[in-house]
Amino acid sequence: MAVTEDDIRRALAAVPAPDGAPSLAASSSLSKIAVMGSRVIFSIDVAPEQAAGAETIRRAAEAAVKAVPGVSDVLVALTAERAPGSAPSTPPPAKPASPMMARGSREAPQGAAPQARPQGSSGAGVPGVKHIVAVASGKGGVGKSTTAANLALSLQRQGLRVGLMDADVYGPSVPTLFALHSKPEVEGRMMKPLEAHGLKIMSIGFLVDAGTAMIWRGPMVMSALTQMLNEVSWGELDILIVDMPPGTGDAQLTMAQRVKLSGAVIVSTPQDLALADARRGVAMFRKVDVPILGIVENMSYYDCPNCGHHAHLFGHGGAKAEAQAMGAPFLGEIPLALDIRSTSDAGAPIVASAPDSSYAQAYGRIAESLWKRLSTGAPGRTAPRIVIER
Numbered sequence: 592m593a594v595t596e597d598d599i600r601r602a603l604a605a606v607p608a609p610d611g612a613p614s615l616a617a618s619s620s621l622s623k624i625a626v627m628g629s630r631v632i633f634s635i636d637v638a639p640e641q642a643a644g645a646e647t648i649r650r651a652a653e654a655a656v657k658a659v660p661g662v663s664d665v666l667v668a669l670t671a672e673r674a675p676g677s678a679p680s681t682p683p684p685a686k687p688a689s690p691m692m693a694r695g696s697r698e699a700p701q702g703a704a705p706q707a708r709p710q711g712s713s714g715a716g717v718p719g720v721k722h723i724v725a726v727a728s729g730k731g732g733v734g735k736s737t738t739a740a741n742l743a744l745s746l747q748r749q750g751l752r753v754g755l756m757d758a759d760v761y762g763p764s765v766p767t768l769f770a771l772h773s774k775p776e777v778e779g780r781m782m783k784p785l786e787a788h789g790l791k792i793m794s795i796g797f798l799v800d801a802g803t804a805m806i807w808r809g810p811m812v813m814s815a816l817t818q819m820l821n822e823v824s825w826g827e828l829d830i831l832i833v834d835m836p837p838g839t840g841d842a843q844l845t846m847a848q849r850v851k852l853s854g855a856v857i858v859s860t861p862q863d864l865a866l867a868d869a870r871r872g873v874a875m876f877r878k879v880d881v882p883i884l885g886i887v888e889n890m891s892y893y894d895c896p897n898c899g900h901h902a903h904l905f906g907h908g909g910a911k912a913e914a915q916a917m918g919a920p921f922l923g924e925i926p927l928a929l930d931i932r933s934t935s936d937a938g939a940p941i942v943a944s945a946p947d948s949s950y951a952q953a954y955g956r957i958a959e960s961l962w963k964r965l966s967t968g969a970p971g972r973t974a975p976r977i978v979i980e981r
């Protein structure tokens with residue numbers, strides 16, 4: 592029997608809502624529901640103040656829909672802002688420990704003024720590293736880490752020497768994305784990055800429990816990030832991709848100021864709420880003179896693998912229009928796809944596990960234009976031309 596939207600709504604009537612509505616089915620946070628044969632896709636849009644517990648609701652929704660007879664796959668996307676420093680999903684330990692204090696971390700005092708960006712002979716302020724590129728988003732859950740990982744893999748496939756640094760202290764995803772769970776080896780003062788699919792990888796998640804990381808304050812974050820940059824033997828790299836913590840708070844601003852970034856890539860979903868946050872992200876980087884290398888629209892569209900139907904579940908083209916309005920380059924679109932999600936969950940992102948897929952090609956095109964901008968120094972935005980009329 593064919594699955595209908597009503598079947599799904601009935602299942603979601605038993606799932607709690609994030610906004611106080613009687614159920615998720617009755618909540619305005621529930622997006623359009625796309626039923627394509629036995630596959631079901633929808634999103635739950637959550638305002639920042641409703642973010643706590645949203646992941647639990649997402650999982651409950653997914654489980655409820657999976658139990659509907661005839662449903663084979665479910666994808667529930669959540670676009671919930673996880674504000675830096677907000678309540679962690681697991682109870683924090685009584686006393687937060689700085690990540691690498693035992694290794695001689697010097698923690699900046701609360702409210703310490705950000706240091707000037709490192710200058711030096713090496714291109715990016717980290718010896719041997721030519722370019723450091725931040726992948727950022729104004730809000731959490733838009734697919735920033737997935738994009739960062741697949742872009743790093745695409746750049747590596749284009750013959751570049753690439754590192755990936757997971758600076759998302761509020762929810763490091765890189766250990767899961769690459770199924771890496773061991774601790775880095777230490778040689779003298781330096782930590783050796785782990786390696787997967789030809790990438791050199793370091794994550795704050797290799798060093799501390801995610802629950803611990805989430806309660807760090809700005810200066811602790813900075814201390815850990817500075818160490819990840821300077822006390823990791825990255826070796827010779829053409830590009831180091833940094834998966835930034837979501838948001839536009841102090842930690843992000845300080846990071847942007849302290850590290851000599853070649854530029855930033857902003858990831859957004861097409862929804863208005865996410866775009867407004869992306870705009871804040873762009874403004875933040877511009878404030879500290881970091882060029883915007885471009886904007887990526889993630890979860891841009893959905894191509895049904897069964898019937899080929901091309902659907903724009905969350906609206907479409909918003910990021911492109913927004914990029915134009917902000918004078919920032921638009922780097923491209925990534926579809927919403929179960930395979931992107933499942934390969935990431937399984938520890939081998941799509942560019943590594945299915946390099947010839949159309950999804951990997953979409954990341955490849957974005958990586959190409961990103962590298963072109965970096966290597967040719969194409970301007971991230973055109974300076975306004977001022978004409979004085981007499």
Ligand SMILES: Nc1ncnc2c1ncn2[C@@H]1O[C@H](COP(=O)(O)OP(=O)(O)OP(=O)(O)O)[C@@H](O)[C@H]1O
Pocket residue numbers: 668673728730731732733734735736737738759762764837889890925926927928929931932933935936
């Ligand atoms: N294009 C996509 N298609 C399907 N699922 C996706 C896509 N991009 C990301 N996802 C899924 O969405 C979820 C959130 O992605 P991800 O962790 O990359 O987001 P994030 O912005 O880094 O989140 P956070 O800031 O909370 O760490 C993950 O389950 C991921 O697999």
